[in-house]
Amino acid sequence: MRSLRYEMAAVQQYLTQSSLAALWHLEDYSAMFRNEAEEEMSHVQLVIDHMLKIGIAPNGLQLPPVRPGRSLQEMLAIDREFEVEVIGLYDEAKEYCGRLRLIEMNLLYDRLLRDELHHLAEIDRLLADMRSAGRA
Template sequence: MLAHPRVIGYLTQGLNHEMSAVQQYLTQASLCELWGMPGEAENFRKEAEEELVHAGRIIQRMLVLGVAPNASQLAAVRPGRGLAEMLALDRQLEMAAVRLYHDAALYCARFGDEESALLFEALMRDEEAHLGELDRALAALHDMEQRHVY
């Protein structure tokens, strides 16, 4: 099956995004280890693993379509200076993914590439779930900070 160039573009953007996220989460995990926050480091590592699974799914789809994957445009790492800033930056990263996958799913559905549309819809749902987790973590962190204010 040959893919439309725009579908390939969306797949490539998705792969670039997922690999950028892996790089960011692994950097944040390492920083948390350096700061003596092993639980947070483990959470960031798990997020990196989830993003690698996403990248693998995108690569698989690209290969089915006869396209060699190439994540050559990774975003710069934005690790943050503390846990709250890390989570806020990650939220921005995940919101960008949701927008990308939403647009990609709509285009693929209109173009008639149902398999790619289903992939993008599934990735979007995963990223939306991650956004929810980030929102809960940010709220919990905010609540904890509020309790320490006298």
């Protein structure tokens, strides 16, 4: 399942960004990225649980390379791109499962989609705050 690959990549990305933010003494952002990683890890668990229910054993995945960013704003912009991509995947998967009446999978993708939309809204808010602060 592509969703497992995306969720594992997100965990890796957010943990890396959390560590970088800590190195830059941005403790609030470090904690925020760590919380995002934990939420993505809960998504990993949901996907694995579902895979096992339908008889698919999760296996090794080749994850995309981490793109940490060279500044906080760049990190958030990279994360925004990633979230938009994941939202597209989950929206498509939800629609497909709905057409095939795969109710349980549809519910899983609906939950993941809502969470990712929330992540995107939060990233957009942080980027807007940074733009506003930069103008002041």
